[in-house]
Amino acid sequence: MQHISFGDLPQPGARAIVLDLVARGDHPTVTTAVLVKAGAAFGIEATGMRTAIARLRADGRLIQIERGIYARGPQAEPIGRRLRGWRDVIDRxxxxxxxxxxxxxxxxxxxxxxxxxxxxxxxxxxxxxxxxxxxxxxxxxxxxxxxxxxxxxxxxxxxxxxxxxxxxxxxxxxxxxxxxxxxxxRQDADYGALTRALAEHRQRSTGEPLATVAATTLVLGREAIRRIIRDPLRPDGLGGVDALRELVSEMVLYDVVGQAAWRAYLNLPAIA
Structure with missing residues (x-):
């Protein structure tokens, strides 16, 4: 039985962290200070995060609303819509x-x-x-x-x-x-191993430092959503979607943990 852990998955770079927070986060805008602190959870220095912000602005994936405040740019919106729709993929x-x-x-x-x-x-x-x-x-x-x-x-x-x-x-x-x-x-990815990894971390996350929980939920959640939105929705005769359905169900629970961890770590207000 395959096992997946935080260390098995690619660690996001500065640009990936910025895009993740602005593309599928609940808050429509984000500040430089918030992005710098997000990078710190992965050991990325402030200069690296600021460089990523500048490059993402240059290619249209980030726009500046006012000094030090950013939102999704037009080039990030198509993928952003796909990322934000991960809960409903099976309904298609x-x-x-x-x-x-x-x-x-x-x-x-x-x-x-x-x-x-x-x-x-x-x-x-x-x-x-x-x-x-x-x-x-x-x-x-x-x-x-x-x-x-x-x-x-x-x-x-x-x-x-x-x-x-x-x-x-x-x-x-x-x-x-x-x-x-x-x-x-289009053979099944090992959704079972990833589903188990999400459930295991969700159950033990209360005993970990806040920055560790935030970083882990971004990495594991990012991998889960990547697989969910790339799943081709196999017809029953060609594999079906049972394993995908289980992954989505667990990710719904895991996302609550991740969103709460990031709001607490970044000191952001809860969404009403």
Whole structure:
């Protein structure tokens, strides 16, 4: 049985800490002092946090409201919306009727490196996998179908020239091949180990120093939310979502601990 702990997971850098606090935090704005103190929980010096703030402002992921006060910038908003919606991801799933969403990519999408990188990220977040060269697929089992998926890909910065359509009534051989390849590419992450790690830390966190609780909840919670929002919502015939449902349920409880720890550590008021 796999075990996951704080030390097993990547530790966030200064920019990741800033983005985490502004992208999915309850407070719409945050001060330099708060961000500096957040970095201190990870041993990051004030100069490192201030440098991260400046760089995030430069690329549009952070905006300055007034001197020393910041909020999410427009470039951070698409991912921010996805992060803040982690509790409701399973609600997007509908019964699968066997249809597929198919996207074809080519030179038009690959010309600009930044656009292509964003397109690949969008495919990943929307649960697509490359079944054949330049052919990306996922089951059409989410509310809104092709139109909603097309809008989501665009919101995440995918190439505007991207072709996306629903396909059905494939021949038995091709359908079986797609099912096999997509199932293999989208095998379950070990959600069980992460769910256990969240529960174990939630139960013992009252005995730890406040800064340690805050830092640990950010790292473990960040990993849980990363996996939740990247889950492709497997149809029952291709793996199902039972393990994901358990992870989301535990993360709801764990998030209460994390939010309380960060509010206390940063001396922020509770949200009414």
């Amino acid at each position: 799933q509908i019964v699968w009727d066997g249809g597929w969403l198919l996207s074809v990519t080519g030179a038009a999408e690959r010309t600009d490196r930044t656009t292509w990188r964003r397109t690949l990220r969008a495919f990943d977040l929307e649960g697509f996998d490359e079944a054949e060269t330049n052919l990306w697929i996922r089951p059409d089992n989410r509310a809104g179908g092709a139109a909603a998926t097309r809008a989501a890909l665009t919101d995440l910065g995918a190439a505007p020239t991207l072709f996306l359509a629903r396909v059905e009534d494939l021949d038995a051989g091709r359908d079986s091949q797609l099912r096999s390849e997509w199932r293999e590419a």
